[in-house]
Amino acid sequence: MKVRIECTYKTAKGTNAAFRSEEMNASKGIVIAEDLERTERGKNLLFIDSYENTWNLKELKEFMKEVETEPHNITIYFDGGFNLETRRSGLGCAIYYEQNGKSLRLRRNALVQELNTNNEAEYAALHLGIRELDHLHVHDLPVRLVGDSQVVINQLNGEWPCLEEELSKWADRIEGKLSQMGLQPEYELISRKKNREADKLASQALKEIEITSTIETDTMS
Template sequence: MKVFMEWTYVTPKKKETVWTSKEMEVSEAITFAEDIEKTGRVKQLLFYDARGVAWTKKELIKLMKEIETEPHDVIAYFDGGFDRQTKKAGIGIVIYYKQDGEQFRIRANAQLDELQSNNEAEYAAFHFLLEQLEHLGVHHLPVVFRGDAHVVLHQLSSDWPVFSDEGRWVERIERKMKRLCISPIYEPIGRKENSEADQLATQALRGTMIRSTIQLERKR
């Protein structure tokens, strides 16, 4: 989770000015805040998250202790494929996250038969990804979303226009994102970088269903 600081500085003659920091990780921000407080010139010190919510240092420290026991530092991948002959779609998702000081990975896929195109399969994969995040208990956090469906990511980030065919999917996704209070970070990637989700989508098209959660080994 990243935040930026805003503090009101007071001079010995009681003149005030407001300073704003760059965005940084919470642990780094708290370290700077503690050092700034030692000056004795701080009238007010607040931290703002990606949603613009303000936190005091005490509130932020409490939040981070609570988050440590819940899934956090989430990076999520998605991919969808569509077979024109069978009219079936395969979707796959991969979720990396931390919890209680350990790192985990979830892999899951599904086969759908009510879709009409590859683009719709990509949107369905993203929505399926949000469902898995909800099931995992991810909420009130920033989440990094990665996929090679650049159209989907650019439309969700409002960089590209949304047409009527995609509109209903965008609305469904935005409703669920808002309900979970997730702050999305969209990162379009190449197909090679999305190989795990791509393989899962392909396996779903072939009728091989996968659902697994594993704890990853720590890097030494």
């Protein structure tokens, strides 16, 4: 979770000034806030998350302690591909998250036949990733949703209108699932080169190579 710190900063000579930090990971924010309190330089400390919710230090520490045992700091990379000749779609998602002090990666793909376009496949791949979060019992957290589809990312973040009926249905389905799970999406558009892992999973699905795995990684993607 990302937060920024707001407080009244007091210098050694007693000069006060309003202080507002840049956005940072909540764990880093806690360390900085504790240092400000220890040196008695920071007064009226307040944390504000990306959705303008406010926390004091005690509340944020308790929340982070609870979150530690559940999947958090979640990023979903997704990609979908549609084969016009076979009328089949390959869906792929790679989910990076932290739990119990470990960095983990879940990979999942699927071969489906009921879709008609590449854009539908892209939406379906993202939906696949969100369903995996449901299986992990993830709820009430921010999530990064990352893909190389301009259509999906720009329609879901509201920059582009969703005029096609089938894509509108997919957008509604995804937004409904996110709302049901209490997830706060942050959409990010990346290049195909940076989305190679999800692209490979989608391509493997089209070749009928099924992938379902979870491993521990050294760092977050």
